[in-house]
Amino acid sequence: MARRSDHSLEEIKNMVLEAARTIVIEEGFAALKVRRIALEIGYTVGSIYMVFTNMGDLIMHVKARTLDELGDQLDEKTPECAPQERVLKLAKSYLEFASQNYSLWSMIFEHRLPDDESIPVWYQEKVDQAFVRVEKLLGLLAPDVDQSETRSAARAIWSGVHGICILSLTNTLDDVGIKDVENNIVLLVENFIRGWAGQVDA
Amino acid sequence: MARRSDHSLEEIKNMVLEAARTIVIEEGFAALKVRRIALEIGYTVGSIYMVFTNMGDLIMHVKARTLDELGDQLDEKTPECAPQERVLKLAKSYLEFASQNYSLWSMIFEHRLPDDESIPVWYQEKVDQAFVRVEKLLGLLAPDVDQSETRSAARAIWSGVHGICILSLTNTLDDVGIKDVENNIVLLVENFIRGWAGQVDA
DNA sequence: ACCTGAACACCGTTCAAGT
DNA sequence: ACCTGAACACCGTTCAAGT
Numbered sequence A, B: 001m002a003r004r005s006d007h008s009l010e011e012i013k014n015m016v017l018e019a020a021r022t023i024v025i026e027e028g029f030a031a032l033k034v035r036r037i038a039l040e041i042g043y044t045v046g047s048i049y050m051v052f053t054n055m056g057d058l059i060m061h062v063k064a065r066t067l068d069e070l071g072d073q074l075d076e077k078t079p080e081c082a083p084q085e086r087v088l089k090l091a092k093s094y095l096e097f098a099s100q101n102y103s104l105w106s107m108i109f110e111h112r113l114p115d116d117e118s119i120p121v122w123y124q125e126k127v128d129q130a131f132v133r134v135e136k137l138l139g140l141l142a143p144d145v146d147q148s149e150t151r152s153a154a155r156a157i158w159s160g161v162h163g164i165c166i167l168s169l170t171n172t173l174d175d176v177g178i179k180d181v182e183n184n185i186v187l188l189v190e191n192f193i194r195g196w197a198g199q200v201d202a
Numbered sequence C, D: 001a002c003c004t005g006a007a008c009a010c011c012g013t014t015c016a017a018g019t
Helices: A009-027 A034-041 A045-051 A055-077 A083-100 A100-112 A121-141 A147-171 A178-197 B009-027 B034-041 B045-051 B054-078 B083-100 B104-108 B122-143 B146-171 B178-197
Strands: none
Touching: A009 A034, A009 A045, A009 A055, A009 A100, A034 A045, A034 B034, A045 B104, A055 A083, A055 A100, A055 A121, A083 A100, A083 A147, A083 A178, A100 A147, A121 A147, A147 A178, A147 B146, A178 B146, A178 B178, B009 B034, B009 B045, B009 B054, B009 B083, B009 B104, B034 B045, B054 B083, B054 B104, B054 B122, B083 B104, B083 B122, B083 B146, B083 B178, B104 B146, B122 B146, B122 B178, B146 B178
């Protein structure tokens, strides 16, 4: 029985976002509908369009929140250590987040906004931040390599780790154990770094 | 003005499939709707449910056709040569297919069937075939390594290549040139193989 | 036996009308 | 000024009715 001015627009916005996240977590991205969210927060459909321009906008904000949480966990779970070891920890930590927050994480890639809409800059920046972490570490590993080459290497290895996660987790979460997936990540990262950092004395 | 028995069920099935592919190619996966397909082939919506159980079934068959074409191109474009070189050619060839058939290719990963439905075996087999190619080559590269380890390595490197393709092509097809993407793939594959094949004498 | 097309349930979005 | 909820256009799916 929510009446006007019960909540500020900002409060409603947060309620919508939280409700959306809960629905995705408990019932999956496919269950995320405007009427469902409205029911959850005690308002009607129209109210949601007061705080988000449309469903796509709402979804982008849910995805952004997930990216923030991912970033926080990556930093928390990978304490200072030797660069090579830390890249490996970052990669394992990414897998951990993906498997523990599967619905929210996979939603980031499942959802595509229509061709005529472009990705908001504030969102793209959050995506780029993920790459920066690895880039810095690779820079420490091979200080004499060009920054542009280091950037490419970071992008390659991080995309590679993501590829293993997405192919392993989305198709067959059960029959391939999480440990097998982690082994593949270790394999990719260790061999890549051995090949990359060792290229000078080869 | 299609009347009964103008086409056999098998013919209609193919017409539906071809129409669906054309729509995806020309207007994207988001534009693929039953009514649109019906219009294209000169039948009405009901007819489509004579040859496919539902939209999900139809989509799986479109995806299967794409996987077949991908397999064919991988074989055609990567003639016999040294194993290491051929893995690289496979990877480049995969990127080429993905970028030239972007809508059909990305649809494979954009579409997820509902949680209560499981992936048909005939479809899963087609997916596995892609990995087998790399697995065989890595087997040639390091004949004394366990088959299970070779399988893991193949999965790791191929998933890695896929990861680069999907992150590079789906987000920003324009501002990151296709050559940059290819460079990242070369980087990943060469360094991985250098690290992997060279691990014994390290 | 094959095919139609109206009908149904459900979706995102809008906006005149209420408080 | 905030919020409602009926209305609209569109979606996948079904199935009694036609030929």
